[in-house]
Amino acid sequence: MDKKEVLEIVATKNIRFIEMWFTDILGRIKMxxxxxxxxxxxxxxxxxxxxxxxxxFARIYESDLIAKPDPDSFKILPYKQDTAKMVxxxxxxxxxxxxxxxxxxxxxxxxxxxxYGFTEFYVGPELEYxxxxxxxxxxxxxxxxxxxxxxxxxxxxxxxxRTMEYLSAMGIDAEYAHHEVAPSQHEIDLRYDSALxxxxxxxAYKVVVKEVAREFGLYATFMPKPIAGVNGSGMxxxxxxxxxxxxxxxxxxxxxHLSDIAKYYIAGILKxxxxxxxxxxxxxxxxxxxxxxxxxxxxxxxxxxxxxxxIRVPEYKPGKxxxxxxxxxxxxxxxxxxxxxxxxxxxxxxxxxxxYPLPEPLEVSAYEMEEIERKARKIExxxxxLIEAIEIAENSQLLKETLGEHIYTKFLxxxxxxxxxYRTKVTDYEIKRYLPIL
Numbered sequence: 001m002d003k004k005e006v007l008e009i010v011a012t013k014n015i016r017f018i019e020m021w022f023t024d025i026l027g028r029i030k031m032x033x034x035x036x037x038x039x040x041x042x043x044x045x046x047x048x049x050x051x052x053x054x055x056x057f058a059r060i061y062e063s064d065l066i067a068k069p070d071p072d073s074f075k076i077l078p079y080k081q082d083t084a085k086m087v088x089x090x091x092x093x094x095x096x097x098x099x100x101x102x103x104x105x106x107x108x109x110x111x112x113x114x115x116y117g118f119t120e121f122y123v124g125p126e127l128e129y130x131x132x133x134x135x136x137x138x139x140x141x142x143x144x145x146x147x148x149x150x151x152x153x154x155x156x157x158x159x160x161x162r163t164m165e166y167l168s169a170m171g172i173d174a175e176y177a178h179h180e181v182a183p184s185q186h187e188i189d190l191r192y193d194s195a196l197x198x199x200x201x202x203x204a205y206k207v208v209v210k211e212v213a214r215e216f217g218l219y220a221t222f223m224p225k226p227i228a229g230v231n232g233s234g235m236x237x238x239x240x241x242x243x244x245x246x247x248x249x250x251x252x253x254x255x256x257h258l259s260d261i262a263k264y265y266i267a268g269i270l271k272x273x274x275x276x277x278x279x280x281x282x283x284x285x286x287x288x289x290x291x292x293x294x295x296x297x298x299x300x301x302x303x304x305x306x307x308x309x310x311i312r313v314p315e316y317k318p319g320k321x322x323x324x325x326x327x328x329x330x331x332x333x334x335x336x337x338x339x340x341x342x343x344x345x346x347x348x349x350x351x352x353x354x355x356y357p358l359p360e361p362l363e364v365s366a367y368e369m370e371e372i373e374r375k376a377r378k379i380e381x382x383x384x385x386l387i388e389a390i391e392i393a394e395n396s397q398l399l400k401e402t403l404g405e406h407i408y409t410k411f412l413x414x415x416x417x418x419x420x421x422y423r424t425k426v427t428d429y430e431i432k433r434y435l436p437i438l
Contacts, residue, residue: 003043006074006086010036016082020047020067021203022090023102025056025411026282027336029203031085032067042069046091056410057090057100065098066091073200078169079211087200099406102338106196109342109402112349113241120242121345124192124325125202127333128233129209130184130226131156135219138226140184148179156186163188163212170208172201181295182230192238192325195341202337224281224332225288232289232296235333237344238314240325241265250324256304256313256361257324263358266311266326268351269344270300270358273310273330275396276343277382278389278415279403280331284422287385289332292367297329299366300380302358308365310382330382339403339411346402387419 009015018039021031032049034042041047046068051057057065069086076084090101097104113121133139142155149157160177167174173191180187188209190201206222213220225232240249241261249262258266269276281290289296295307303309312327331340350356359378366379383389393399393412400408 001072001074003071006043006071007040009074009076010039010084013076014082015076015084017080017084018042018069019077019083019085020069020088021073021085022067022088023203023336023338024054025100025102025336025339025407026414027102027203027334027339028055029207030054033083043071046088048093051090051098051100056407056414057098064093066093075170075204078166079208079215085204087203099404100410102336102407103196103199105403105407106199106338106342108404109346110195112346116349116352118241118243118248121195121341122192122240122242122325123195123198123341124190124238125198125333125337126187126189126234126236126238127202127205127222128180128185128187128235129220129222129333130182130233131159131186131213132184132219132221132226135221138221141218142179143183144179145183146179146181156184159212159216159218160186160188162215163209166208166212167205170204172204180231180233182227182232185231185233192240195345199337199341206333222333224283224286224334226285228288231294233333234289234296234329235331235335235340237328237331237340238325239328239344239348241348247321247324249326250321258313261352262324262326264352264355265348266302266313266351267356267358268348268354269311269328270302271356272347272350272396272398273300274380274383274389274392275399276347276402277330278386278393279343279399279411280335280340281382281389282335282411282415283332284386284418286332286334287383287389290330290382290384298381299374300382301362301366302326303361303363306361306363306365308367309362313361339407343399343402346398350398386415386422390415390419 016036017033019031019033023029046066048066050063051065052063067088069088073087090098092098131141164174175189175191177188209220251259290298292298297310301309302311304313304315310330314327
């Protein structure tokens with residue numbers, strides 16, 4: 001869609017307001033609303049705003065930034081009368097892409113594909129989330145389990161259907177929806193698309209899920225681990241590299257139907273997973289999910305059938321070229337999708353560039369192994385806490401190159417502040433555990 005088409009739709013559909021969307025470095029959506037009369041100017045020159053008030057953006061003495069909407073991202077919002085949305089790219093006043101813009105970070109890294117002869121990086125995320133009665137405490141809405149659908153058990157069924165209707169109206173294809181393993185936990189899977197379009201869709205998906213929950217008087221959260229003792233919420237990301245319509249991950253002769261490129265790519269993500277974990281799992285709470293026993297991967301290995309592995313090669317349609325892909329299982333849905341897709345891509349490309357060797361798949365549960373056996377197999381673990389992830393990220397040249405100096409520095413500054421805020425708080429656990437005995 002181009003500028004002219006956008007303006008024609010706004011006129012014929014009587015759209016009065018346009019929400020201008022972008023994200024801060026943490027992936028939190030930011031938006032402001034303009035009237036349709038301001039849209040021609042916005043499309044041509046962008047709209048100015050104060051970047052110093054956005055997390056990870058400009059310093060106070062260089063705060064003037066420009067938000068310029070991408071015409072191809074124009075969609076009418078089905079849940080708001082006379083309103084559409086557009087995703088914005090951020091520029092400096094002299095017209096240069098802003099280095100702190102996560103969308104630009106992904107765009108810049110997608111340019112790396114061309115150096116390797118690839119044309120598309122396709123991703124298909126599976127985002128899990130919870131419905132609660134409010135945002136105050138995690139009070140369950142249902143006690144259903146995986147794929148449950150009996151009346152009275154899965155009270156989220158109507159919400160999922162409404163969400164899929166809204167997504168479809170916005171041109172976002174959802175493959176299927178279902179209740180997940182934990183009570184009140186749900187999942188709607190998006191049909192794969194190119195990485196930039198998919199990152200835009202993930203932001204819209206989160207907004208729509210929360211809007212529908214609000215319509216039904218509930219609260220939806222993408223918090224990775226809101227309830228102790230049950231599964232947390234992940235964002236498994238299916239991904240593949242294409243060159244001029246051909247899936248470069250596919251090999252007809254390999255027993256796993258994986259090309260050498262796919263194997264190098266998997267090895268790259270495995271090797272650099274500890275470094276990029278700060279981006280794919282960016283919150284203190286993220287590391288409450290990454291513990292053994294709740295389906296979230298902890299040990300750095302790959303497999304085809306073993307769902308405890310960090311990376312899995314799905315076998316739903318073995319031998320079919322376009323279906324050949326890998327599934328990276330450690331990210332969570334509270335990450336910034338622009339940055340998460342960028343770091344996974346660059347880790348994989350690093351594997352291709354250096355032809356990292358891929359170990360044999362681990363088809364037994366790493367959780368059930370003795371520690372001595374894991375060490376013998378040289379199976380490493382993901383960081384166990386946010387501070388460990390920070391310390392690893394501080395020594396990562398790959399992460400610095402992928403994010404760029406600005407985002408890399410601001411992101412780590414933010415994470416250090418978060419850790420300090422967390423570690424200085426006295427929790428209910430400590431009061432209940434230690435006050436009676438110390």
